[in-house]
Amino acid sequence: MATVAVQGLVKKFGSTLAVDDVTLEFPDGKLTVMVGPSGCGKTTLLRILAGLEEPTRGEVSVANRAVTLVPAWDRNVAMVFQSYALYPHMNVFKNIAFPLEARRVPKAEIKKRVEQTAAILEIDKLLQRYPRELSGGQMQRVAIGRAIVRKPQVFLMDEPLSNLDAQLRVTMRAQLKRLQMDLGVTTIYVTHDQAEAMTMADQIVVMNNGRVQQVSDPVAVYNCPQNMFVAGFIGSPPMNFVEGTLGQDKSRLECRGFEYEFPDAMAAGLARIGANQPLVMGIRPDDILVHDVPTGNAIEGTVYIFEVLGKETLLTVQCPNIQLKACVPTNRRVNLGDKVWLKPAPEGIRIFDAQTKQTLVNGARLSV
Ligand SMILES: Nc1ncnc2c1ncn2[C@@H]1O[C@H](COP(=O)(O)OP(=O)(O)OP(=O)(O)O)[C@@H](O)[C@H]1O
Ligand SMILES: [Mg+2]
Structure with missing residues (x-):
């Protein structure tokens, strides 16, 4: 069980209130999409969950364990960033293996897990290539591979598809959704694209100005918006x-x-x-x-x-x-x-x- 929960979460940067009293549950094994306009606090909230940012107030728990003060490396969560942040001097194998090597996993085990991961993501033929020899979609899959190879309890993904062209985004979002279902790992996915949110999510969290506007499944968000912001933000062309x-x-x-x-x-x-x-x-x-x-x-x-x-x-x-x-x-x-x-x-x-x-x-x- 790895339900992620936050309680009364507040994050201020000087006078900017980036996250404003957020209380939420991200259900175990489900894909929750946090969606909202630029600057509404999505990345900040995700970074707090990852342990990369300390909240001004409030609590974070993963699988009923209070982790608010636990450092990032000890949280058993893996984050995929918008920029893939691959190591340019390492080939695909080494890039995926990196988090396991950092944890001193035995070599034979690393080889097995990297090959398994690459097979799931259909990049097993690319293990010897360097990032500069890959397409955007392939680089994206390597970045995801590096996150899933650790078998974390939770995936955090911050706009992982935003660097891809429109067609590849549509293909990748379906593949990511399928992968998440197969792995059954609690996933929190951030995007400002309402179509991505609608197509991928088990649960959608709509945010604006650091506040949660609505938490529902995609159909309910579309059919029963709780306020004008949600009604106007979800659905294309807009209401x-x-x-x-x-x-x-x-x-x-x-x-x-x-x-x-x-x-x-x-x-x-x-x-x-x-x-x-x-x-x-x-x-x-x-x-x-x-x-x-x-x-x-x-x-x-x-x-x-x-x-x-x-x-x-x-x-x-x-x-x-x-x-x-x-x-x-x-x-x-x-x-x-x-x-x-x-x-x-x-x-x-x-x-x-x-x-x-x-x-x-x-x-x-x-x-x-
Ligand atoms: N390190 C920081 N110092 C000061 N202000 C910050 C910092 N990080 C974020 N902010 C501010 O906090 C607010 C929320 O930012 P955040 O990056 O969480 O937004 P976002 O929803 O991820 O937006 P986007 O869709 O553009 O990525 C913004 O007003 C931003 O300017
Ligand atoms: Mg962001």
Whole structure:
């Protein structure tokens, strides 16, 4: 068992609060992805777990052992950095063997473990090569090999794929996910790429400004965001936000320049909100039906930009005082300036408190 836990963790650098009171559990054997924008404290948190940074306050434990004051080398965790940090004068074999040699593991055992590790990562044919003779993806696998050869209790990975080109990232993330499942080692993976987080994670931790915003599995993070930050950060293309106030009879969102009549299915959720309260309505582009004739419960606009994404085309629609994005199938003919009526799907509508930014009504839950 190697559940990793942190309790009341705080890290300050002078006046910068990098990690702000984080309490979290990283389940045993699972892959947890920490995701958030640049500067939100991901690397700092990971370095605290690795023992490379001392917290200002709070506790860290690995497999129920308090390790807050335990030095990095005695924690049985292995970290893979964004820069692979391979030794240029050592061949692949020596690079992978390095942590075992540092621990004076017998030579025969080192040979066996390096060869096993290289076979898992499919770099067994490259053992005699030097880092300068490898591609980015191969170097990345050597860096991972050096971490897994130690058989640590925990892997910590800080944006390990960020130096790779887009196509290789997609291949490597699937391979890493599979490797993690096969090894069953508790893994904490940091990225600012929400797609990487969604595809790889058993558990996602969304962070912003040093604080945890939400901890859930990927489906729940996508379907039931707890606040506007998570709703806007997870999902691509990002969610639209429409500001307004709840009408007196609680059936409409009154916005600048137009009104939106909420679907009946939302009445129960809206009943709990005070009339005239400032709200934000969130709706994902693929939860909007685009009509080319007037229809009820729709927002009128004209096509301002269209971008072909592949199977779908993303429209930017100029509505009164706001631009909204919506998806249509690419085989549908669209012209700039076309008049359209945007109809949000009831189950895709979320309502946020304009002040606290917390979710008040979650469309995905309407049918529950
Ligand atoms: N050694 C340091 N001294 C001073 N400030 C630091 C130090 N390390 C990090 N910070 C600050 O702490 C905050 C969090 O930094 P951190 O590196 O953890 O962010 P991150 O989420 O990993 O960002 P990125 O996605 O850009 O890697 C930032 O404001 C950063 O400037
Ligand atoms: Mg970082």
